[in-house]
Amino acid sequence: MKNKRSYNKVKGLSVEVRNNDVNFALRKLKKLVQKDRLLQLLREREFYTKPSVQRKKDKAAGRVRHLKKIEKDSIRSKRLF
Numbered sequence: 001m002k003n004k005r006s007y008n009k010v011k012g013l014s015v016e017v018r019n020n021d022v023n024f025a026l027r028k029l030k031k032l033v034q035k036d037r038l039l040q041l042l043r044e045r046e047f048y049t050k051p052s053v054q055r056k057k058d059k060a061a062g063r064v065r066h067l068k069k070i071e072k073d074s075i076r077s078k079r080l081f
Contacts, residue, residue: 013038
């Protein structure tokens with residue numbers, strides 16, 4: 001006996017609407033899209049970026065990540081109670 005959901009499987013991102021609660025399903029879908037980085041990738045690929053500009057962006061992002069990590073570690077060391 002087959003499961004009902006096995007043949008109703010949809011490829012890609014999908015959200016099931018339960019109890020006619022479309023707002024909740026829409027919020028779930030937005031979270032899925034954000035987590036999957038679909039819109040971010042589309043925006044990045046909309047226009048061509050030169051390799052030098054891409055390297056500059058990547059270096060700046062790495063710098064921000066590094067500073068964020070240092071700040072997080074310093075906060076942890078201060079909280080010794």
